[in-house]
Amino acid sequence: VNCRVFSNTLKDYIADELTTEQNEMMTKHMSQCEKCKGDYKRQLEVYNSLQIISSVNDITFRNSKDEILTNINHTRYNQKITNKINYFFKRNSLRVFTSAAAVMILVFMGPSISNYLTNPNKSDTLIQTLNRSRGTIDKDDTKEPYIEEQAKDFELKKESPIKPLETKEFKGTAQEVKDYVLWNLKSSNTVPPELKLKFVNTMPGTPVFVKDSRHLAFPEDEKKLDYYLVPLLENNTIVGVCSISIWGNELVFGMLGEYSDHENSVFSKDINKLYDKVLKEKGLKVKNHRLVYNPDYENKLCLSQLDPLYELEIDGGQVIYYSNREVLFDKTEFDKIGKNNKKKLGG
Amino acid sequence: MNDLELVTDILHGNINSFNTIIYKYESSVFRFIYSMVKDTETSRDLTQEVFITVYNKLYTYRGQSKFSNWLYQIARNKSLDYVRKNNRLIRLGIEEAWNIGSKDILPEQWLELKETKGQLKRFIQSLDDIDRQILILKGLNVGMKFNDIADVLNTNVSTVKTKYYRLWDKYNSFLNKEEKRCDK
Numbered sequence: 001v002n003c004r005v006f007s008n009t010l011k012d013y014i015a016d017e018l019t020t021e022q023n024e025m026m027t028k029h030m031s032q033c034e035k036c037k038g039d040y041k042r043q044l045e046v047y048n049s050l051q052i053i054s055s056v057n058d059i060t061f062r063n064s065k066d067e068i069l070t071n072i073n074h075t076r077y078n079q080k081i082t083n084k085i086n087y088f089f090k091r092n093s094l095r096v097f098t099s100a101a102a103v104m105i106l107v108f109m110g111p112s113i114s115n116y117l118t119n120p121n122k123s124d125t126l127i128q129t130l131n132r133s134r135g136t137i138d139k140d141d142t143k144e145p146y147i148e149e150q151a152k153d154f155e156l157k158k159e160s161p162i163k164p165l166e167t168k169e170f171k172g173t174a175q176e177v178k179d180y181v182l183w184n185l186k187s188s189n190t191v192p193p194e195l196k197l198k199f200v201n202t203m204p205g206t207p208v209f210v211k212d213s214r215h216l217a218f219p220e221d222e223k224k225l226d227y228y229l230v231p232l233l234e235n236n237t238i239v240g241v242c243s244i245s246i247w248g249n250e251l252v253f254g255m256l257g258e259y260s261d262h263e264n265s266v267f268s269k270d271i272n273k274l275y276d277k278v279l280k281e282k283g284l285k286v287k288n289h290r291l292v293y294n295p296d297y298e299n300k301l302c303l304s305q306l307d308p309l310y311e312l313e314i315d316g317g318q319v320i321y322y323s324n325r326e327v328l329f330d331k332t333e334f335d336k337i338g339k340n341n342k343k344k345l346g347g
Numbered sequence: 348m349n350d351l352e353l354v355t356d357i358l359h360g361n362i363n364s365f366n367t368i369i370y371k372y373e374s375s376v377f378r379f380i381y382s383m384v385k386d387t388e389t390s391r392d393l394t395q396e397v398f399i400t401v402y403n404k405l406y407t408y409r410g411q412s413k414f415s416n417w418l419y420q421i422a423r424n425k426s427l428d429y430v431r432k433n434n435r436l437i438r439l440g441i442e443e444a445w446n447i448g449s450k451d452i453l454p455e456q457w458l459e460l461k462e463t464k465g466q467l468k469r470f471i472q473s474l475d476d477i478d479r480q481i482l483i484l485k486g487l488n489v490g491m492k493f494n495d496i497a498d499v500l501n502t503n504v505s506t507v508k509t510k511y512y513r514l515w516d517k518y519n520s521f522l523n524k525e526e527k528r529c530d531k
Binding site: 011015016017043046047049050051061062063064065067068069071072073074075076077078 | 357358359360362365366369370373374377378391394395398399402403405406482485486492493508511512514515518519522
C-alpha cells in the first residue's frame with residue numbers, strides 16, 4: 001500500500017467496509033507514514049461527527065414499548081398445533097401451495113368430473129368452474145422447482161403430479177394426489193409428524209366456523225368464485241380448517257383457523273339439526289341431504305354467498321332447498337337463481 | 348442472543364424476546380422515521396405501527412436478509428406510505444435526487460451563516476431525503492454497512508457509497524471553513 005492507495009481507500013477503512021486483510025495493510029502503512037496517519041486522524045474526526053449527526057435533531061424520543069405490547073396479540077405465536085399449521089400454510093403459500101392447491105383441485109374435482117363425463121347434463125356450473133381453473137393449473141405448471149426437487153422420493157416422481165387439467169388423466173388418481181399433498185405437508189418440519197392429516201372435500205360456497213369467527217380468512221370475499229374448505233383431522237377430530245379459493249387465475253391456500261364446533265358449521269356433527277326445526281313445522285321428513293353449490297350471489301336466500309345450501313330429498317321424492325335464512329325453496333327457485341347469476345359466476 | 352435467535356424465540360411464543368427487540372431498535376427506528384416524516388407525534392405513531400406489523404408478520408421473515416434490514420424496510424415503507432398519503436413531501440427517487448443535486452449549499456455560503464449553533468442542523472436540513480436517510484442509517488447502528496443501507500433503501504451499494512462519501516466531503520469542507528473562520 002502506497003500513500004495514493006491509502007488515501008483512496010481511507011474512507012472505506014474508516015467506515016469499516018474493508019476486509020480484515022485490507023484493514024491490516026492500512027494499519028501497517030499508517031505505522032510507517034506520519035502524513036497518512038495525520039490524514040486518518042482528521043478524517044476519523046469528520047466521520048465521527050457525521051456519525052453523531054442523527055442525534056442532533058431537536059427531537060425528544062419517548063419510548064412506546066407499553067403501547068406496542070398492549071396492541072399485539074400475545075398468543076399469536078403460541079405452540080398450538082393449529083397455530084403451527086397456520087403459519088406453515090401462510091409462510092409457504094406461494095412456494096409450495098400454489099402447486100399443492102393445484103393438485104388438490106384435482107382431488108376435489110376428480111369425482112365431480114367423472115360424474116360429469118357420465119352425466120354431462122347434470123352439471124352446468126362445473127363446466128364454468130373447470131374453464132376458470134384450467135388457466136390456473138396451466139399457469140402453475142410442472143416447472144415449480146420445489147415440487148421437482150422434493151418429489152424425488154415420492155412414488156409419483158415419474159409423472160409430475162400437476163398436470164394440465166385434462167379430465168381423463170386423473171381418473172382414479174385422486175388418492176395418489178392426496179397422498180402427495182399429505183406427504184408435502186409432512187415433509188416440512190412445521191407440521192408435527194404425529195398429526196394425521198386427512199382431507200375432506202366440501203362444496204364451494206360453504207361456510208365454516210372457526211374459533212373466533214366465521215369465514216375469518218376472507219372477509220372481502222365478494223368476488224371469489226370457488227371456495228373449498230378442508231378440515232384437518234387429528235385422530236378423527238377436526239383440529240383446524242384450511243381453505244382453497246380460486247378466482248380468476250389465482251389460487252389461494254389459507255388456514256382459516258382452529259376448528260369450532262358451532263352448530264351451523266358445515267363440518268358440524270349434526271347438520272340435520274339445522275333444518276329439522278323448520279321441516280318439522282311443515283310436517284316434512286328428510287330422506288337425504290347434501291350440501292350444494294350456492295349460486296346466491298344476491299344473498300336473497302342465504303346470508304352470504306359463502307353460506308351453506310342444503311339440497312334435501314323429502315319422503316316422496318320431492319327436492320327442496322334449505323338455507324341459513326331458515327327458508328325453504330323449491331327447485332324452480334334454485335334454478336332461477338342459478339340462471340340469473342350465471343354471468344357473475346363467469347359463464 | 349442475536350436477532351435471529353430472538354426472532355425464533357418469539358415465533359416459539361416467547362413474548363419477552365419481542366420486548367428485547369423493541370428495546371434494541373425502537374429509538375433507531377423512531378429517528379429513521381423522523382428523518383422522513385419530520386413530525387414527532389407522527390413518528391411515534393408510525394414507530395408503534397412498525398413494531399406491531401413486525402410482530403404480526405414475523406412468521407414471514409425467513410432470515411434471508413438481516414433482521415434489522417427487514418425492520419428498517421418496513422419502517423421506510425410505512426413512512427413513505429404516510430408521506431404519500433398526506434402529500435407532505437415530494438419524494439425523489441434516489442437517482443433523480445442524485446442528478447438534481449440542487450440542494451447543495453456552497454461552502455462559501457456556510458460562512459455567511461451567523462450562528463455557529465444550528466449550523467450542523469442546517470447542514471442536515473440542506474440534505475435531500477435520501478442523503479438524510481443514508482446518514483441517519485449509517486449513524487444509528489454501529490455495524491450497519493453500505494450494503495445493508497442499500498438493502499433498506501432498495502438501491503445499489505455503489506449509489507449509497509458514493510452519496511455517503513460525497514456527504515463526507517461536503518461536511519469536511521464545511522468543517523474546514525468553520526475552522527478558518529475561527530482563526531480570523
